[in-house]
Amino acid sequence: MKKNIILLLAMFTMIMLAGCQAITGESRELKLAHNQSLDHPIHLSLVEFGRLVEEKSNNELTVKIYANGQLGSEREVIELTQTGAVDVAKVSASALEGFESDYSIFSLPYVFEDYEEFEIVMNNDEITDQLYYQTENIGFIGLTYYNAGTxxxxxxxxxxxxxxxxxxxxxxxxxxxxxxxxxxxxxxxxxxxxxxxxxxxxxxxxxxxxxxxxxxxxxxxxxxxxxxxxxxxxxxVPDMLIMNAERFEHLTDEEKEIVKEAAVESTMYHEGIWTETIEEFTVIAKERxxxxxxxxxxxxxxxxxxxxxxxxxxxxxxxxxxxxxxxxxxxx
Ligand code: GCU
Structure with missing residues (x-):
């Protein structure tokens, strides 16, 4: 009898918890969308982002990646991130221009002398903090950027x-x-x-x-x-990692740090594989x-x-x- 009551209580608690999650949308999985193929360097870097989030949070937070534009074009995916149907998305800064004009600077042709100058801008916290939080009122924030070449x-x-x-x-x-x-x-x-x-x-x-x-x-x-x-x-033009603002806000302080750290570390990982991939792909394009x-x-x-x-x-x-x-x- 006592066993049955404990079992019932446990079931009740689980249902209540699931119910709360459904109401607040707080599943512990982050749905991440992007439009590139599985062998593209950005996909590998996003996999690394997911791995880091899971490792740092002891699997309290998980990341599920939807690649190949499965969830729609970049424009559609930005809209889904605004509503929270998608939690995190990798999109080009050019696609973001239609949502926040601050992003338009990246599409201005020849604005940067070279990649080094671009990197200095992207690693300037004053510039990026302003950029990343500028869109909070329209439903998403920026987490990091990725090298998307020239x-x-x-x-x-x-x-x-x-x-x-x-x-x-x-x-x-x-x-x-x-x-x-x-x-x-x-x-x-x-x-x-x-x-x-x-x-x-x-x-x-x-x-x-x-x-x-x-x-x-x-x-x-x-x-x-x-x-x-x-x-x-x-x-x-950089690729940007954006996240639904409310979803981010509902994370614990520790989780916020984890997500931000994982994002920045995945940017560094991406730098490490980008140049080599470009060289390799150039040879394939030429020869094959x-x-x-x-x-x-x-x-x-x-x-x-x-x-x-x-x-x-x-x-x-x-x-x-x-x-x-x-x-x-x-x-x-
Ligand atoms: C780059 C960029 C993508 C973007 C694409 C495009 O490949 O990394 O995010 O979608 O350009 O031209 O649309």
Whole structure:
């Protein structure tokens, strides 16, 4: 009899706990979404993030990853993160521009001299704290950034090394107003579209070109349908790890620290595998897919986007960060 009562009490407690979890949405699993393939370096770094969260929390918190855009395009996944249907997401800073204009600076072509300058900005806590918490009122915060390389132009079937050759070229861009303006400034016809649609759009001729880091050629097989990769180096856009603000708020203080630490450590892990992957993928694209890599004189392209820079330097919302980057006053 006594045993039965204990059993009943235990069951009652479990049901009550499950009920509370359902009401507050506090399952101990974090649902993480991203749009890259399983062999992409970012997937490996997100797996590392999950591993670190689980290890540091003694499996109190777990991370389940939904890769390959299973839960939708980056835009859709940002919306799901706002509502809390997704807890954590890896999305490009360009896709975030439509939600918070502070992110637009990353899509401004040639805003960074090189990757070192970009890194100094991303490791400046004053800049990133402001950026990461700016979106709290629209439902999510930033946890960390990941190196997503330098973006270059690639076409189906022709070399493009001048503005004349850019003219009329239909170029897929990320859903970012600044990227649209960039292609317009270069004389092309911008076509914003979700990443998952680019392969078919190139193949069918809906677009003539796209632009991305080298992983797109191999990790997403674009090298099968695009045979010229021009080193234009027009953007250095980070990938961002964002989290539903309320979900983060409901974590204990210790768990908040764990999530933040795991995020930063996974960024370092990612740095460690990125360069090697780019080298490896470039060889595969050249040798197995027959992609031709072409050097270009960037100065023509830099010159063509200067009107955009002038706008950023004058715009109230962007001028501070623009001056900070271009003024050369940031140090490591
Ligand atoms: C990069 C980036 C992705 C993004 C993609 C794109 O690969 O890492 O997050 O979706 O560019 O061009 O859409």
């Amino acid at each position: 973006r270059h132009l690639y076409t189906k079937d022709k070399e493009v090394t001048s503005l004349e050759e850019m003219r009329g070229l239909k170029v897929r861009v990320q859903p970012s107003q600044t990227s649209v303006r960039m292609v317009e400034a270069l004389g092309g016809i911008p076509t914003p579209m979700a990443y998952g649609e680019v392969y078919t759009a190139l193949q069918s001729g809906v677009i003539d070109a796209a632009e991305n880091n080298e992983t797109a050629l191999v990790g997403n097989n674009h090298g099968e349908v695009a045979k010229y990769y021009m080193y234009t180096g027009h953007q250095i 897919m027959g992609v031709e890599f072409v050097d270009v004189d960037k100065s023509i392209f830099i010159e063509a986007v200067q009107p955009l820079h002038k706008e950023y330097a004058a715009n109230e919302k962007t001028r501070d960060i623009y001056q900070l980057i271009k003024g050369g006053t940031l140090s490591e």
